[in-house]
Amino acid sequence: MIPAYVGTEGKVPANKPVAVIDAGGTNLRVCLATLNEQGTAELSHFSKQPMPGRDHELSADEFYQVLIAALEPFQSAFDSIGFCFSYPATITPDHDGRLLHWTKEIKIPELVGAHVGAGLVAAMEKRGFAKKNVVILNDTVACLLAGLAEGQAFNASSYVGFILGTGTNTAYVENNANIGKLEGYLGAGSQVINVESGGFTSFHRGPYDHQLDERSENPGAHVFEKTISGVYMGSITLELLQALAQEGAFSDAAAAALSIMNDLSTIHIDNLSAENGRDIDVLGEDVFTAADREVMKTVFGAVVDRAALLTAVNILAAVVKSGAGQDAAAPVCVNIDGSTYYKTFQMPEKVQGHLQSMLEKHGLRIRCVQVEDAPVVGAAIAALTTF
Ligand code: BGC
Numbered sequence: 001m002i003p004a005y006v007g008t009e010g011k012v013p014a015n016k017p018v019a020v021i022d023a024g025g026t027n028l029r030v031c032l033a034t035l036n037e038q039g040t041a042e043l044s045h046f047s048k049q050p051m052p053g054r055d056h057e058l059s060a061d062e063f064y065q066v067l068i069a070a071l072e073p074f075q076s077a078f079d080s081i082g083f084c085f086s087y088p089a090t091i092t093p094d095h096d097g098r099l100l101h102w103t104k105e106i107k108i109p110e111l112v113g114a115h116v117g118a119g120l121v122a123a124m125e126k127r128g129f130a131k132k133n134v135v136i137l138n139d140t141v142a143c144l145l146a147g148l149a150e151g152q153a154f155n156a157s158s159y160v161g162f163i164l165g166t167g168t169n170t171a172y173v174e175n176n177a178n179i180g181k182l183e184g185y186l187g188a189g190s191q192v193i194n195v196e197s198g199g200f201t202s203f204h205r206g207p208y209d210h211q212l213d214e215r216s217e218n219p220g221a222h223v224f225e226k227t228i229s230g231v232y233m234g235s236i237t238l239e240l241l242q243a244l245a246q247e248g249a250f251s252d253a254a255a256a257a258l259s260i261m262n263d264l265s266t267i268h269i270d271n272l273s274a275e276n277g278r279d280i281d282v283l284g285e286d287v288f289t290a291a292d293r294e295v296m297k298t299v300f301g302a303v304v305d306r307a308a309l310l311t312a313v314n315i316l317a318a319v320v321k322s323g324a325g326q327d328a329a330a331p332v333c334v335n336i337d338g339s340t341y342y343k344t345f346q347m348p349e350k351v352q353g354h355l356q357s358m359l360e361k362h363g364l365r366i367r368c369v370q371v372e373d374a375p376v377v378g379a380a381i382a383a384l385t386t387f
Contacts, residue, residue, distance in 0.1 A: 004141045004171065004192040005091050006382055012039065018383040019071055019078040019132075022375045024086050024139065025104040025166025025231060027051055030070035032077055033380040039149035041377045045074040053108040060110040064123035075129050080387045082379030085116060086139040086167065088196050095386055097136030103198065104167045104231055105217045135379075135386045138194040139163055140171035142378025143337045145192075146371040151333030154367060158324035158332045161378070162315055164307075164347075165338030167222075168229040170197040172318040197314050198225030208239040224314075228307035230340035234266035237300045244295065254292040257285065266340065273297045273304075274345035301346075308350030311341070315351075316358045319366055331365035337374040 014037045022029040031046040052058050052066045071081075087106070089097030096117035102108065111119070117134040124132055137145075144161030151159055161171040174191050199222050205213075212235055213219055213226055226232045238261060245255035261282065271278040272293060283296065315334060319325050325332035341347055352368070359366060371377060 002088070002090060002138070002194040002196060004137060004194050005093055005095060006137060006141060006145065006192050006386070012381050013384050016384060017078050018380050019074070019081040020084065020376045020379045020383070021067060021071075021081060022084045022086075022139070022379060024051060024084075024375065025106075026054070028066065028070070029376065030067070031376065032074050033082075033376055035377070035380055035384065039377075041373060041380060043373070043376065045077070051104075051106065053102075053106045054104075057107040057109070060108060060114060060119060061123070063108050063111065064120055067120060068123055068127050068129075071124070071129075072127075078132070079130075080133040080135070080383040081120075082142075082381070082383030083117060083120070083134055083136045084139050084142045084375040084379040085136050086163075086169075086375070088194075088199070089116065089136060089138070091136060091138075091194075095135040101218060101221060103218065103222050103225065107217065133383075133387045135382045137379060137382045138169065138171065139337075139375045139378075140169045141192050141194055142376075142382065143335050143371075143374045144171045144173070145378035145381045146337075146374040147333050147335030147369055148381070150335075150369045150371065151367075154333070155330050156333035156367070157327060157330035158319075158322040160315065160318045160322065160332060160334040160366075161374075162318065162334060162336050162341075163338040164229060164311055164336070164341035166229060166231045166340070168198045168225050168311075168314075168338070168340075170195045170314060170318045172322045174321075175323045195318065197318075198222045198229065200224035200314075203227075203310070208236060208243065211239055212236055224310070228310050228314075228340075230266050230338075230344075232266075233300075233303050233307060233340070233344070234264040234269050237266075237269050237296075237303050238264035240299050240303070241296060244299065249295055250292050251287075251289050253287040254289065257282070257287045266344070269296065269300045270343070270345050273300050304344055304347060305350060307344075308347055309354050311347075311351045312354035312358060315355060315366075316362070316364075319359070319364055320362065325364040325366055328365050331367045334366050334368045335371055335374060336368055337370070342370070 088100040096115045140161040245258045268281040272280045
């Protein structure tokens with residue numbers, strides 16, 4: 001429950017360029033962004049590369065140098081940077097973020113505990129950039145802000161930003177009554193909260209969840225994320241397949257092949273389940289019979305079923321906590337982002353199916369929206385409204 005120090009009120013200046021850094025779980029994207037009068041983002045100087053520190057360990061300075069190299073070609077075109085940082089960070093009232101710990105298997109240990117914005121400002125100054133302002137925000141907070149324009153158009157009573165991608169998390173708006181209890185700390189008005197819902201622990205986990213957790217970069221942490229997000233669903237499936245192989249659920253050749261596999265990407269097993277003709281990597285090898293592949297699909301389907309149910313519970317919890325959404329004419333605007341949500345076979349249908357019955361039971365109304373490039377749009381809004 002991390003206060004974001006951004007509000008949901010106030011006008012976003014149009015046609016003013018700001019730089020955006022989007023440090024996501026898989027990719028690092030950098031660009032210059034301008035929002036037009038309708039709130040649509042126009043992006044230029046766009047660059048995209050794998051998120052540094054994912055494949056091998058980096059120093060803090062190496063990380064900043066990657067960011068600077070991407071910003072340098074258009075450094076004179078902006079004064080402010082909206083830095084969408086998709087990791088748990090305490091946000092300070094001066095809009096910086098102190099990294100609590102890495103998630104999604106990123107390895108830049110020097111940055112843990114550091115103020116990421118101040119580090120970037122110092123590195124830019126050292127490199128001779130003119131003075132820049134940096135606002136750090138979580139990607140779910142960016143996602144929530146990116147939904148404002150659509151939500152205002154349908155009279156939304158509150159906003160939720162939810163991400164199911166490489167990682168998972170939720171942001172919602174704490175209402176004024178509760179904010180009042182924190183008076184003197186947050187001040188009056190609404191406050192967006194980064195829930196870090198991937199860190200939720202009060203649910204039942206099975207033996208293979210524990211096994212996967214122990215083998216991860218951050219054992220014991222972010223265990224909810226490890227049951228539903230894209231970076232882990234393939235790995236859980238592999239744990240299950242290997243256990244089933246020992247119980248004789250596969251042909252001998254398949255069991256032998258599975259026993260030496262170290263990794264199974266969510267994308268490959270998902271492509272197999274969806275029968276979409278895309279890359280299924282080793283799962284396409286001759287050692288696996290058609291019957292073996294059917295077992296794999298069934299197991300992955302169960303992993304997705306569980307993820308869909310938990311995702312629906314997660315979204316419902318944010319809506320309940322917002323205290324809004326009781327009136328059919330003013331639903332809560334839930335902006336959903338993330339490739340795991342949209343691209344996993346049957347995930348959106350399954351999540352929406354669960355959500356519908358849960359919302360009905362609670363008498364709550366929501367409208368789910370999708371905004372293109374939500375993290376970039378939200379980070380641009382934060383930069384434009386903060387400085
Ligand atoms: C991070 C969150 C982030 C989420 C979605 C999680 O691993 O802890 O800060 O919002 O992934 O990207």
